[in-house]
Amino acid sequence: GAVVSQHPSWVICKSGTSVKIECRSLDFQATTMFWYRQFPKQSLMLMATSNEGSKATYEQGVEKDKFLINHASLTLSTLTVTSAHPEDSSFYICSARAGRFYEQYFGPGTRLTVT
């Protein structure tokens, strides 16, 4: 149980375009999901907390208008990187809260390359 998927697993886009990443909880409902960014050989950096039916809470320093998060259902949260630039290239990971201990179960991640 507690499986989280992400789509796509790898995406290449041109500078200036937007790209959407989906995060789905496959076998449970998740009122809260999290979006992380991970640079090579570094730890996970929390970008935002996504709550179903309400606005996401962004971490300090994360541009809300650039990283649009929508948690429209109990099983789906999306992250849209708008007007992407090469510096947005990174590995994006989502997680969903589940279980009695409110543990986070992670998706497999999405590698974004902006050319």
Place this chain on the structure above:
Amino acid sequence: AQTVTQSQPEMSVQEAETVTLSCTYDTSESDYYLFWYKQPPSRQMILVIRQEAYKQQNATENRFSVNFQKAAKSFSLKISDSQLGDAAMYFCAYRGMQGGSEKLVFGKGMKLTVNP
């Protein structure tokens, strides 16, 4: 703010041997959770073990066990009978229990190499 420190960036162990990964943290809260996550080359984060701070007993999951020293704010992970599949990045993480503290605070991670 809570912080998590993993001071060893890399370690190696021989297959079948035992290795201990260290982690310290700083918090003013009395109740919290601590976790060890594993990230293999596939980059899928996998929960290895969880420890509730209010429990004195150290958590154990098969070959993985922790040494939780609350007063010292130390949370080390012991891997027994190391296997090649244990090779990965290991992240120590903290999560508070107070309202709004669902965020995980991660350490910088430690790369474990398992030598055959």
